[in-house]
Amino acid sequence: MLGVEEQRVVDTVWGGLCLEVMRFGQRSPMSAAEHALVDKALFWLRQGVEVGDTAALDAATWLEAALGDLGPAFFELRLVDEVGQAVSGIAVQFAVGGAVHEVPTNAAGVALLDDAQGSTAVATVPHPKPLEETLDPRWQKPRRGAPPKEGNTTEVVFEGAPLPPVRLKAALPNTLVLKPPVGQLFLELWDKSGRIRHSGAAYEVHGPENFSGKTDEKGRLRHRPVFPGDYSLELIVTFTSGEETRTDTFRSPLVVLPSSASRPEIRMLGAVPLSVMVRLRLFFDTNKTFLLPTAFPGMRELRRLYLQNNPSKLLVRWSCRHRRRQRFQRQAVAGSIQVRDRLSEGRRRYLVEELRRGGAGRAQYPYRGRGL
Numbered sequence: 001m002l003g004v005e006e007q008r009v010v011d012t013v014w015g016g017l018c019l020e021v022m023r024f025g026q027r028s029p030m031s032a033a034e035h036a037l038v039d040k041a042l043f044w045l046r047q048g049v050e051v052g053d054t055a056a057l058d059a060a061t062w063l064e065a066a067l068g069d070l071g072p073a074f075f076e077l078r079l080v081d082e083v084g085q086a087v088s089g090i091a092v093q094f095a096v097g098g099a100v101h102e103v104p105t106n107a108a109g110v111a112l113l114d115d116a117q118g119s120t121a122v123a124t125v126p127h128p129k130p131l132e133e134t135l136d137p138r139w140q141k142p143r144r145g146a147p148p149k150e151g152n153t154t155e156v157v158f159e160g161a162p163l164p165p166v167r168l169k170a171a172l173p174n175t176l177v178l179k180p181p182v183g184q185l186f187l188e189l190w191d192k193s194g195r196i197r198h199s200g201a202a203y204e205v206h207g208p209e210n211f212s213g214k215t216d217e218k219g220r221l222r223h224r225p226v227f228p229g230d231y232s233l234e235l236i237v238t239f240t241s242g243e244e245t246r247t248d249t250f251r252s253p254l255v256v257l258p259s260s261a262s263r264p265e266i267r268m269l270g271a272v273p274l275s276v277m278v279r280l281r282l283f284f285d286t287n288k289t290f291l292l293p294t295a296f297p298g299m300r301e302l303r304r305l306y307l308q309n310n311p312s313k314l315l316v317r318w319s320c321r322h323r324r325r326q327r328f329q330r331q332a333v334a335g336s337i338q339v340r341d342r343l344s345e346g347r348r349r350y351l352v353e354e355l356r357r358g359g360a361g362r363a364q365y366p367y368r369g370r371g372l
Helices: 004-024 032-050 054-067 128-135 293-308 322-334 337-357
Strands: 073-081 091-096 099-104 110-116 120-124 153-157 166-169 173-179 183-190 202-206 211-214 220-226 231-241 244-254 265-268
Touching: 073 091, 073 120, 073 166, 091 110, 099 110, 110 120, 166 173, 183 231, 202 220
Parallel strands: 073 173, 153 173, 183 265
Antiparallel strands: 073 110, 091 099, 091 120, 120 166, 183 220, 202 211, 202 231, 231 244
């Protein structure tokens, strides 16, 4: 900060100069004493700039521009990546005083323009292709480090498009930090049928960065920020069938989503065993192989279950009331076992054909063996 004496000198010069420029648009000739005051003001203002006084920086810039007697100035722009490594050999254009100058960055990543007329300039990188060729090999995997923490630093996420312009002030070093476009891994995992979530399932993610954990109650996993690259998922699903415990591992490639994505990517992996119990009243007429009309709703429900649980196995058990069981036993005694088997086989064929008419294929719903 400026002292009392320095602040008095600056206020005197600043107030008088502002008044003249604002009222008349020009400055009247100054005496030697006034020149000395201006020189002191500029010196102390720049001292304030060095200690981080942004108000002094604005004042110095305006004062130098108003005086109009700055002489040659220089502009400096340094290009570094996200860990502070210099980006060399990149053409930088400086637009200053109505002229455009192109200067390449040196081994330290600095583009320096000397002997420029003006107090401000606009710097751009007109050709992003060389920049992409330089940075892509560095961004194949995450690196440790941090960019330099200095004043007048601008951070830009480089995605291959032209960089935004950077406004520069004379005689002040400026740094442009180029960062890779990071994203996120956001998935919602279901089984192949799309009815069971893989909740609480262990997983591992392999790629430029490695992650592991368990899915939440919605079968979701989320990691961010994630370095761009190719990732793969290993989902470990454990389920119990009776007294047997089985573990399956399913693999799938992953896509890094933008950081702004709010919806997860849906993946359907693996078949999880699912038991469905349903009562279907399928009644046949006596000694006939076709169903009674009351069985049609049950057949429609059976078709729906088949299509919803493909692939699946169907277990059919014969059931009849007490009176029908007695009648069937009398028929078995009066007739032959072959007649009973042919009747059961005919009813089996009838069921399968009805399923096929509803969209079921022969390979999906075969019938084998005898008896119901």
